[in-house]
Amino acid sequence: MNWETYLDQHEGRFLSRLIELVSIPSVSTDPGHKADMQRACEWFTRWADGLGLHSEIWPTEGHPSLFIETPPVADKPVLLIYGHYDVQPAEDRELWTHQPFEPQVSDDKLYGRGASDNKGQIWLHCAALETLLASGKPLPIQVKLLIEGEEEVGSPNLPKLLTQHKEQLGADLVLVSDTSTAVKGVPTLHYSLRGIVIFEVHLQVAGRDVHSGVFGGTSPNAIHRMAQLVSRLHDENQRVVIDGFYDGVLPIDDREKELLARVPFDPEFYQGFIGCSELVGEVGFTTNERRWFRPTLDCNGIGGGFQGDGSKTIVPARAWAKFSARLVPDQTVEHVEDCCRRWFEAQTWAGKIDFRSDHGGPPYLLDPYGPLATYLEKAGQALRESFGQTPLLVRHGGAIPIVSQFQTLLGLSTVLMGFGSPDDAIHSPNEKFELANFRRGIRTSVRFLNALGSAAHQHFSIG
Ligand code: BES
Ligand code: MN
16 A cells, blocks of 8 residues: 555554553653653553564663664665653643643644653654555665653763664664754754753852841842842843853854745744743844854742742742753853853852752754755655645754764764644643644655665765
8 A cells, every 4th residue: 555545544543642652641850750651661662562673671770761673674774763752740730721641632733741742753753664564565774763761851871871782773864853843834954953051059148047027138138149140140232141151152154044044033923922022132143043053041940938838037048040051062061061160159249159060961063064965855855745845954942962972972963853833832831742743744754764765875974
């Protein structure tokens, strides 16, 4: 049977399977969901077993990863598809109009935590494989799937697995669908990701909390001090004041400016989604430049003092704040972290500072005009045929830290082909996945695999 006919007939079933997968609450940050992580892994291996594909669950000190592969195909490239089965927490239940782990279809969208990030996007490649296998013909290329369970917590155990299983993971190219299109409805290939540095700052200004009537107005207030610290991080041009923060940032070259100019920007849609009345950012750059080409620093959370119901009249002695910096090529995690640490530790006027670094990941850049351009072209052609539109080729603001490790540890470059929509509300309440993107995504994947199989085999991997 022709694959398109097969897909038309089996799309409903592929959606039902996705609904099953999204209903597993595989929240990687929450130890209470350990069993669900295992269930999600087994869900995939059962699928692979059903098709007679080889699968392995790779345990780690944290959550397991899983590896599935199709048989080798002589003289054809090998594609390694990476995704993650873990999801962000969904504890703000009152804000969900659909329950996060009781996925529902409404208005041609699938609502549920992980529907877009990343279950829908990894599953569409599985559906494409199943479709190709159903045709009874041999697969056009060998495909390996690596699906991890710790992406949302910074992939702490995956680098070790990459090293341990380097041979098994051997491939010519990595394909990752874990991003969103630059513009709603317009297919997009990303050639760069921002990196990330995550840290916390704990501040102590006194030995104890004291009565705000007896000591207030005379005793230092840790929250006031922390607020001052945070407010001093950016200057009046919204530039980060930390010495050395911008070291290594590459300028936007002319060819990239051209690519950027092709991206339509609708401030109303953008602002409407955020729900804000004005946009902010570094003076001298457009919104898309700010989010794709410039490093940024955000305070992600702040606390201290009394957080309970009712009131407690104190002057707090301690406060904390959580931060994340977004990095662009060629900034390094170590340098940015170091600069941030030095800046905070120098603010002795505020009190006793305890800088605690968390995980991080370097930025990723694939030269869109370099030796991998042929793969981008094939991916672009597959998107064009499936979406009926020419894809955009742009950078991306999010981070998928493992992508740069594919380069350094496996010597493999990654093509980023995201099927999320910018308004999918990933990491937010009411996450959803556009089913139009799901259907087109499966078709794109089939076409891309076929295109890779139709070419004479050339080695493009570097490193
Ligand atoms: N799928 C996202 C990456 C992404 C970000 C896609 C923004 C589309 C828009 C990925 O799962 C993610 O959230 N990554 C984290 C990495 C961090 C936890 C190390 C991120 O970017 O915050
Ligand atoms: Mn993701």
